[in-house]
Amino acid sequence: MHDRLLAGWRALTLTLWTAGLLLPALLVWRPCPNYCIRVARLWCRGCCAIVGLKVTRIGRPAAVAPTLFVANHVSYLDVIVLGSVLDAAFVAKSEVASWPLIGLLSRLGRTLFVQRRTLQSARQCDTLAARLRAGASLVLFAEGTSTDGARVRPFKSALFGVLDPPDLAAAVTIQPVTIAYTRFRGGLAIEHALRACYAWYGDMALAPHLWSALGLPGAEVELRFHDPVAGRDFASRKALAGHAERQVADGLAALRRAA
Amino acid sequence: MIRTANGDLIVRLAHKRREVAAAQALRYQVFYREMGAAADLRTKLWRRDVDRFDPACDHLLVIDRARRKMPPMISGQVVGTCRLMRRSVADRRGGFYSESEFDLAPLLAHPGECLELGRSCVDPDYRARAVIDHLWSGIAEYVQAHGIGLMFGCASLPGTRPDELAPVLSYLHQHHLAPPHCRPRALPGRHVEMRRLPPEKVDTGAAWAALPPLLKGYLWLGAAVGDGAVVDHQFNTTDVCVVLPTERVTARYFQRYFSRLEAREAA
Numbered sequence: 001m002h003d004r005l006l007a008g009w010r011a012l013t014l015t016l017w018t019a020g021l022l023l024p025a026l027l028v029w030r031p032c033p034n035y036c037i038r039v040a041r042l043w044c045r046g047c048c049a050i051v052g053l054k055v056t057r058i059g060r061p062a063a064v065a066p067t068l069f070v071a072n073h074v075s076y077l078d079v080i081v082l083g084s085v086l087d088a089a090f091v092a093k094s095e096v097a098s099w100p101l102i103g104l105l106s107r108l109g110r111t112l113f114v115q116r117r118t119l120q121s122a123r124q125c126d127t128l129a130a131r132l133r134a135g136a137s138l139v140l141f142a143e144g145t146s147t148d149g150a151r152v153r154p155f156k157s158a159l160f161g162v163l164d165p166p167d168l169a170a171a172v173t174i175q176p177v178t179i180a181y182t183r184f185r186g187g188l189a190i191e192h193a194l195r196a197c198y199a200w201y202g203d204m205a206l207a208p209h210l211w212s213a214l215g216l217p218g219a220e221v222e223l224r225f226h227d228p229v230a231g232r233d234f235a236s237r238k239a240l241a242g243h244a245e246r247q248v249a250d251g252l253a254a255l256r257r258a259a
Numbered sequence: 260m261i262r263t264a265n266g267d268l269i270v271r272l273a274h275k276r277r278e279v280a281a282a283q284a285l286r287y288q289v290f291y292r293e294m295g296a297a298a299d300l301r302t303k304l305w306r307r308d309v310d311r312f313d314p315a316c317d318h319l320l321v322i323d324r325a326r327r328k329m330p331p332m333i334s335g336q337v338v339g340t341c342r343l344m345r346r347s348v349a350d351r352r353g354g355f356y357s358e359s360e361f362d363l364a365p366l367l368a369h370p371g372e373c374l375e376l377g378r379s380c381v382d383p384d385y386r387a388r389a390v391i392d393h394l395w396s397g398i399a400e401y402v403q404a405h406g407i408g409l410m411f412g413c414a415s416l417p418g419t420r421p422d423e424l425a426p427v428l429s430y431l432h433q434h435h436l437a438p439p440h441c442r443p444r445a446l447p448g449r450h451v452e453m454r455r456l457p458p459e460k461v462d463t464g465a466a467w468a469a470l471p472p473l474l475k476g477y478l479w480l481g482a483a484v485g486d487g488a489v490v491d492h493q494f495n496t497t498d499v500c501v502v503l504p505t506e507r508v509t510a511r512y513f514q515r516y517f518s519r520l521e522a523r524e525a526a
Contacts, residue, residue: 001301005276186306194300217305 007215010050014214017046018105025108033110034136037087040109044083052185052218055081059225062175066132067228068163070244071177072252073141074149075200077213078179081221083109088137091128091159110136116144128162132172142244146201149181149190150256152249157241169231176244178224178251182259185218189259224251267325268338268389270397273318282318282340283307289380294417296494308378315352317343319401321393323385339390341379343401346372357413360489361443361500366411369441374402376412379473391476402505410503411443413489414474415496421488424497425455428488430466431499433458437483443500445487451497453488477501 025039048055061069069088071078079090089110097103097113106113112131114124131138142155163169181198183189190197198219200209226247234240273279286308290296302308321339346367349355355375357363366373376398381390402410416424432453436442445451470478485500 001304003305184304186304188300188303 002212002215004215007211010052010214011211013050014047017050018043021046022108029108036108037089037110041083041087043105043109044080047080048084051077051080051214052216053077053081054185054218054220055084056220056222057085057225058222059227061086061177061225062173062228064173064228065135065137066171067137067173067175068132069137069139069175069177070142070155070248071139071179072149072152072248073143073146074179074181075146075198076206076210077181077198077200077221078141078146081179081223082139082177085223086137086139088139089131090139091141112138125162125164129165129168132162132168142241147199148195148201149179149199149252150195152245152252155241155245155248157236157238160237160241163231163237163240172231173228174231174240174244175228176226176247176251178222178226178248178255180222180224180252180255180259181219182222182255183220184216185220190219222255224255226251267323268321268393269324270319270321270393272397272401273320277334278320278337279313279318280307281334281337282320282342283309283313284334285337285340285382286378286380288382290378290494293383294495296496297492310356312342312344312352312356312377315344315348317345317401319343319394319397321381321385321390321397338382338385339380339394341394341398342377343398344375344377345405345407346374349375357411357443357500359446360413360449360491360498361445361485361487363411363443363500365439365441366409366443366502369409371408372406373409373411374405374407376410379412386472391472395476395480407505409441410505412501413498414471414477414484414501415491415494415498416471416474416488417496419490419492419495419497421451421455421490421497424488426461426466427469428453428497428499429456429458429461430463431484432486433461434463435478435482435484437485437502441502441504442483443485443502445485445489445500449489450487451490453484453486453499474499474501477503 021043028035091112094113094115096106142159143153144156147153181190284307287306290308291298319341320337322336323338326336356377482501482503489498491498
């Protein structure tokens, strides 16, 4: 299944690509944070190409800022996939900040870190709210964890607490996004046991999984952008979470049927 | 080393991993997609026919340089391939591919270098004489370069029901059986009898017409077949072992190609 030479070649090009963009990113990080997201997007595109991910967009990402993109979460690869099409920062669990290299790269991509247990705490929401008020878009993996990509877990309504302040509920557009790894390059469907080839969930170790993913032919990834909605149209954050979850789950079911 | 040009078709050995992969991709197209071999997951994932002998073998390629120029990739340009394995290589690798189906002891008793041909196939769009001729000319040059005295290999008939292949198998046994001193035999557990019809019931012309082109090429060069066929369920074929002493080849293709080569070199 696994081609070690290919994996080695991709690991090398990934390293060079990352090293090459690191310096420009570090230079513009402080003076011009928004430009940093552009560099991150370029980096993500390159990474998708190197890893062999062909991203197909269905629907259009909301062009208004700030937008809160709410997606399901299948793999660490979601970040480069979504990052390659969206000018938006990610919301990640705080552990990520301490991972070597990945922590640095996420900070360069303007990632916001939250403690999962205490999300409702005022300070956490304040950081997210401040970013949204500044007009920046965010990506939120609303399941709060990753799955094997066969179905969608219940969205955590607590994560939508950031939209509680009335001014944000009025200003922020919310767009549910379905992400699906449908087939390998060459046509073999990613189903059943093969899901674990790209999906990264449970207590899988990162390094071996990345190494094996690099040695595969590549995959076709489909991104379905659902209709954007406004936060003020929903009575509660629960209703909003439920709506987004249904949209994402229906989108996933449709993509799986089509695949 | 082997480089025979004729218009846009050239024949040569694969030098790079990428070129071997292109040959494996063509084999996948022909054996799995066209002829219905049963693919495992790895084969389906990469769409290449890979086996454990590949790294040790030489891969002869017929390349159409005019095909699919953009992007200029070798993968779309390999239109014919065949796999060559010398005895000296096989000894290091624990045997020939054919030894999984046939007892080659009578052949290997002969001293000197011998060569196994296998996995030969031609792109469906190129099933004309030209490509097979190129393959043979490449083989001829390889044989010359390595001082090979005897060639052999499994030739495949489509289908896994020996009774449906009865006329062809009977014809081969009747008219092309190898002499006893160099006659391979199907392994005891897999041996399928080739004498399925009485001689008077075999329509020679029809049987010849039903032969696959590559096997026809072998026989036309003077090849003989071993005793017994073997059903290969994975590849959806019935295999016979073909033996070809190279002095017979020299008499035909070799002469033809070497005269052509010499003419070119003289010019």
